[in-house]
Amino acid sequence: MVVCPDKFAGTMTAEQAAQAIADGWRTGDPSATLTVLPQADGGPGFLDAVEAGVGGRLVAVATVDPFGRPVTAGVLLVGDTAYIESAQACGRGLLDAGELDPLRASSYGVGLLLAAAVETGARTVVVGLGGSATNDGGAGALAALGAAPVDRAGLTLPYGALALRDVVGLNARPRLRPVNLVAAVDVVNPLTGPAGATAVYGPQKGLGPAQAPVLDDALTRYAQALRQLPGAPADLAARPGGGAAGGLGAALLALGARVESGATLVRTLTGLDDAVSFADLVVTGEGSLDQQSASGKVVSGVAAAARAAGVPCLALAGRVSLGATGLDALGLVAAYGLVDEPGGPDQAMIRPGPALRALAARVATGWAGVGNGQTSASVGWIKQRR
CATH class of the missing domain: 3.40.50.10350 (Glycerate kinase; domain 1)
Known part of the structure; x- marks a missing residue:
């Protein structure tokens, strides 16, 4: 059994x-x-499940939670592959129930964690996605990599999903060494639309019914901005898995990541x-x-x-x-x-x-x-x- x-x-x-x-x-x-x-789907517990299956060396990394407070996350090194778990930097488990606020929560800490994983020299970085407290489409993560969203005046937007109502582009290309990126997703939902990150998972993060259309429209504008990145898919907003972790999947897709099922990956590794x-x-x-x-x-x-x-x-x-x-x-x-x-x-x-x-x-x-x-x-x- x-x-x-x-x-x-x-x-x-x-x-x-x-x-x-x-x-x-x-x-x-x-x-x-x-x-x-024990299994995982890319969300909380992803790193533990992978480590139990294949071992590796766990490296502690200083990063921040969805509101910029210091936390420690891990990078698991297995050969030339690095595994990270986005929930360790932007997960709901980092917040008290009363703190949930998808309008302001940022994935900035995931960008710091991703940069640290790449700087280990790994040739492949696998990002476990799921269990996020964010709905910012990975905008915070890209900002941590030097590619912040900007408005028509060229001003950098504040962190959080709500500010993306005014996005028209990014102020630079992300600073990231060449690496094979894998988005290990827990869901196949797209970034926007009735089956998207906001409509389906926003309520779990404290989003009210009246706010959902506003944020979905903001992510639609943001997807258009992401398409300015070289190699970003033309149908980014509709790509399966783009809605994982509050849309963080879409940011990784724009960086050239391939999408895999986190649950299938863990099944294989264990x-x-x-x-x-x-x-x-x-x-x-x-x-x-x-x-x-x-x-x-x-x-x-x-x-x-x-x-x-x-x-x-x-x-x-x-x-x-x-x-x-x-x-x-x-x-x-x-x-x-x-x-x-x-x-x-x-x-x-x-x-x-x-x-x-x-x-x-x-x-x-x-x-x-x-x-x-x-x-x-x-x-x-x-x-x-x-």
């Missing part, structure tokens, strides 16, 4: 969630043999597909299992790998918003939510680890009770439990 969840955003890292599931499963089925491989091929069950999970789970998130990738190997896959989540049809579409035979367990949402937030262990133990007991590894019987039992 393989245990391979993503983080439970705001409550548990992927490693903590994986350990809780494994501990609970062993309680419910002491005979189970478990392989524990050897998940090989582990799944020898398993009789796969257990994954995340904080909220919903419609967005199919847009490049860990659960969808894990379920796809399990389906390809003919192995049943179930999910344990903080909250499950999908019905039977949605679960089938993802490739899951079942999903269980912590908020539906005794104690409900309070326990899920206050004591998420013990709650997840208890849920895993209950599910494991039922699984072991139908034959402990006999796939057909187990799948039938799980479908009945939906």
Whole structure:
């Protein structure tokens, strides 16, 4: 059996969630043999998952959070490749709930982190994208690289997404040594439009309904400014993955990056597909299992790998918003939510680890009770439990 969840955003890292599931499963089925491989999708936990999979040397880098306060982030060096995690410089996890402000939050710290990664001499830099508190399209990151957005008078604009209403161009080309850039994205949303960064993810960052059209228009203007960079795609605003991390994906695309699924990359580096091929069950999970789970998130990738190997896959989540049809579409035979367990949402937030262990133990007991590894019987039992 393989245990391979993503983080439970705001409550548990992927490693903590994986350990809780494994501990609970062993309680419910002491005979189970478990392989524990925490996953990530480019967002928080990306660097930890990559390091667990391939090792490397972690270098501490001084940078700043979305409001310019000092923080320390990491650059993971593996051969001639450097890995960084944008959430370590612009993530929601760096802020208190009351601080969320996508109008002002800046990705400047990611630019500092990217520059540090390039200056290690790496030939390839992989940027994990996801979990951001920003909506500035990577404008702050480019400013840190010497390419700040400017208005018609040539004046440098303030940091944050709102100021991009007045953008007409950049004051210079980004100062960055030649390097192969990879944007490891957690979602495939474009920069703008009804499926874009602002419309879909802005509310998670504190954006009000009346503000969304204003910021989406600002990012449309900003995309036009980015197209001035040599090699920037003509359809930048519509490119899949450009909306990742509040539009940071679009800035990387303008710098010549290629887009890859962060979840697929981590699956490969951790050897998940090989582990799944020898398993009789796969257990994954995340904080909220919903419609967005199919847009490049860990659960969808894990379920796809399990389906390809003919192995049943179930999910344990903080909250499950999908019905039977949605679960089938993802490739899951079942999903269980912590908020539906005794104690409900309070326990899920206050004591998420013990709650997840208890849920895993209950599910494991039922699984072991139908034959402990006999796939057909187990799948039938799980479908009945939906």
